[in-house]
Amino acid sequence: RSTGDDMLLTALALAIRTPTRGVPVQMCATTPLEESLLTLLQPGSTPVQEEVAKITTALAASAGQDQPALSPLIEGEWVLLHTSKSTFDARNPLGKREDGTSPGLEGAFAALSGGAQVAAPSSSPIQRALVDAFSVTQSITLQGSDKRVLQSVETPLGTLRLGARASVSSEQPARISFTFDEGYFAVRAPLFGVDRLPYPVPFRLLGKEAEGYLDTVYLSEKIRISVGNKGTQFVLRRA
Template sequence: MLAARSWRQQAGAAPPAAAPLQQRRQRPCQQRQQQTVQAAATTTLAPTTVAQAAKPSRKAERAQQAVLDAIADVQGRGKGGMSPEQQAEFDAAVAVLEADGGMAAPTDSPLLDGRWRLLFTTRPGTASPIQRTFTAVDSFKIYQDIDLSGEQPRVCQVVDFGKSVGYLRVEAEASTDSRPLAGFTPRRGEGLPFGIMGRSSSEPPARPGLRVDFQFDRAAFTFNALPFKVPYPVPFRLLGDEAKGWIDITYLSPDGKLRLTRGNKGTLFVLQKEVSAKSRLLEALSSRQKDDDLIEQLAAEVQAEGGGEAVPASSPVAVGTWRLVWTRQGATANPLQKALAGQVDNWQIISPDGRLENRVQLLPGLRVRALAGCGPEPAPGGGTRTGVEIEEVVIEAGPLRLPLPVKADGRGFVEWDYLDGDLRISRGSKGSTFIHVREA
């Protein structure tokens, strides 16, 4: 890591000229697949995807990296472990980023919406005891969920105690310059005597579009072992100004992946956008040069994260037209299927009446269609496995139809690893893995 003095010297250096990108030719089917994945990504990803995001300046990039380097070994998200040199490096980098500002009016940017993970926080004596307690425990993950573009803008704090325990969610109504909360009066004054709940500032924001005012209105613990939520024992309605606060977004990176935030009690927060495995998978799929091992790893992470249909084999979400965007063929897969994988357009069409069609477009006007009956298999495969029985395979060249022989036993199955409204990950009976995106 650079020393504080050398970093400050380098921060002002002119960035090297970017190397020109070579344009690569793609087959028409590859172009269409990439467009399909990018279209899916546009509608399903947080606004931090490669397709939508701008890049920070070279100077801001260096400052961002300096911030992350300085806090890499910090214990308790700010409790200790930062040497004087690291502290100087950190302070210098924060000053550069806050002077740069990133997005001009971050509270108006859709990049602010989403889940943010707390990486680091300063904890001055003005912070509340609850804040000092929770942020100091490394075994807890702390998130801030922001939704300023929804019907009712909200900011929520989430303390994740782990999958085996549960989480605490503290929710607040939010008010910004462009979307003021009706009847809301911002917090005034330092707070309760003796700083029992921390000392608050009423200093105005440096410019419009920086501040999110909020007032907490509900909270609850969700424990995985209990079928109900446990109310958080704080009467927000009786707390008056103590249930209110504000945060200033002093830096939001142009790619929406890092932000610095200062709270009304003097705390600096460093947060990083939490990008789901699904988002990272769709980004990897939209790349011109696909990394098959990375895609397979991300597909496994999507499955592990969950969130898709609980019983995909019988879910109506499976019905529709699905374009194949990636496959890794199993050892026993059909040789022709292996040869054509990734080279031609390929769809799977599932009908509400229990019919399935695999359609492969070989050339304009020339395609192969495999028609089959399908349905959920009984337990133990029922829920995640769809049985498939091929009934007819035809080659179609314009109006001409050439039937192909079908094996006497054309049965197989589709094992659903993940299914939601626009993405599906599945495995076939011959060991191949498939990733499809929904096509309108």
């Protein structure tokens, strides 16, 4: 048995002894399970999907915020560490929806809002490139009337920003629903005086294609695990 297996089993055993969901917990220090996950997903590592799934499943079943989308802890800036992936289908280069249909222009920004399940739909190559090669962050603001989710991708050429109106409800306390309403690429080195390139298609013309949601299955002061509307699981740490 490998050292990694021993570390995982130890973390899982410690997690079983944590309070059950619904019990108020002060999430000040990083838990053993969180430490195991952060170690597995540290920069330059090549984590095995099955190992990540074991830990994220254990975290989702352990103590955490009972109503994560309504908790102040969910606000702020988060850095994407990992996203579940599936086999690339060359016949659908932008990925597929749950019903198997092609997403069209949705593929350009679906990478930041929800990808595809491993069994049926395929992850977009855009999603894999963004997650693997660049820095992806998500900023959440839910206080006040201007509730927003801002997705940012730092690239060598500049920053891609996608903004969305957000909403939460006590009826679905784990879900943040959103509708994209702005998108642009901020050029690092402006050309001919142009420093911002707008998203090529107005979001209002995309209709339902511009809508999505994130269900948070685990939330603490350090870690957030969310599942997008297309089944992709996202692991993020607080910036």
